[in-house]
Amino acid sequence: MSTSPLMQAAVLHAYGQPLSLEHIARPQAGPGQVLVRIKASGVNPLDLKIAAGQAAHARTVPPAVLGIDLAGVVAAVGADVNGFQVGDEVFGMTGGVGGIQGSLAEYAAVDASLLALKPRNLSMREAAALPLVFITAWEGLVDRARLHAGQRVLVHGGAGGVGHIAVQIAHALGAQVFATGSADQRQAIEAYGAIAIDYRAETVAQYVERLTGGEGFDIIYDTVGGATLDASFAAARLYHGHVVSCLGWGTHALAPLSFRAASYSGVFTLLPLLSGQGRAHHGAILRKAASLIEAGKIKVALDAAHYTLATVNDAHRAAAARTAQGKLVVDIA
Known part of the structure; x- marks a missing residue:
């Protein structure tokens, strides 16, 4: 047998x-x-x-x-x-x-x-x-948010698994890219093609004003979840902003996003x-x-x-x- x-x-x-x-x-x-x-x-x-x-x-x-x-x-x-x-x-x-x-x-x-x-x-x-990190990043930026050249893109967690790939995709497709991280991650984030934001050193309102003149970001990719997704809602561009999250599993108030007439998409890879x-x-x-x-x-x-x-x-x-x-x-x- x-x-x-x-x-x-x-x-x-x-x-x-x-x-x-x-x-x-x-x-x-x-x-x-x-x-x-x-x-x-x-x-x-x-x-x-x-x-x-x-x-x-x-x-x-x-x-x-x-x-x-x-x-x-x-x-x-x-x-x-x-x-x-x-x-x-x-x-x-x-x-x-x-x-x-x-x-x-x-x-x-x-x-x-x-x-x-x-x-x-x-x-x-x-x-x-x-595979997982690239697909997750691509689905958020391209499939959901319809990224195109010239947009301002903010990636939360720009040195992380999905984050460092999202930064590079956005940069490769012609966006102006910004990414949050800790101070010791600045060099890595900048090497991937983004302007680094030390999330501990500035409030959301401060870096939105400094980097966008208060207008907000066209696309925000949240790879962190929790309070970071809430912060994303407050940083979206008026009328045209689009927030994407691969960790949007909690309970969140949509009022800050709605008051900016912006939109949200979830990614479930x-x-x-x-x-x-x-x-x-x-x-x-x-x-x-x-x-x-x-x-x-x-x-x-x-x-x-x-x-x-x-x-x-x-x-x-x-x-x-x-x-x-x-x-x-x-x-x-």
């Missing part, structure tokens, strides 16, 4: 418990899927929340293989797949939520529409760090994975990412530490400690 091939994976068996390294069945590529031999898996704050049982919106129930982002090599191509062949280097935001196997494993069978060819000038580690709708758009966004990256307009901040499936819990602890100097990545191969 033949046995199915196995692969190594890090498995979450119970919320709040360390991931367990074990052998599980290797998936096969079904119709519309490609089998990816995973080389690197990006670590996102959401992975930690899922593991702790604090992310009901991700619809992940143990036992589960986490890991939202991946980079790897196409090992097999299922029926009805066009545009990919065995040996292609790819990246994407492909699972780890909604019961879909994640990237903390040697292989994953993923919806081909979620993938794009890896930028030629990126390593597997760099590519694995990008997981929706195509959870609903099955709009997945091809994520692949299209990553093709845009590859184009900008290969043109030298986008760089990802990557922490220098290396982790493997055997030390994935150390990677999660490092992410929880918030001491990393950029995105954390787990090497799989």
